[in-house]
Amino acid sequence: MPIIFMNEKARKQLLENGIAYTLRQHARKTKGKDWATDKRGGKKIADVYIKLERRASICDLMPFIGQSGFNSLDE
Numbered sequence: 001m002p003i004i005f006m007n008e009k010a011r012k013q014l015l016e017n018g019i020a021y022t023l024r025q026h027a028r029k030t031k032g033k034d035w036a037t038d039k040r041g042g043k044k045i046a047d048v049y050i051k052l053e054r055r056a057s058i059c060d061l062m063p064f065i066g067q068s069g070f071n072s073l074d075e
Contacts, residue, residue, distance in 0.1 A: 001030050002037045003050060011038055013069030014046060021053065021064040028052070 005011035014020035014036065028050060036046045061073055
């Protein structure tokens with residue numbers, strides 16, 4: 001099951017830097033090797049490796065901002 005990067009900033013982070021941390025409302029059922037797309041039913045835009053870094057509260061997310069594609073937690 002591909003991971004969807006609908007958000008342009010997160011998608012750009014992945015494609016330009018080869019890594020993107022994302023926050024998901026629900027835990028993914030699949031981990032390990034997979035692929036990414038930009039929309040539901042979309043074509044493959046990248047091969048990815050999916051790993052649950054950790055379950056986090058909002059205050060735990062600061063170290064990941066630099067590789068998220070966003071400039072702040074609010075954004």
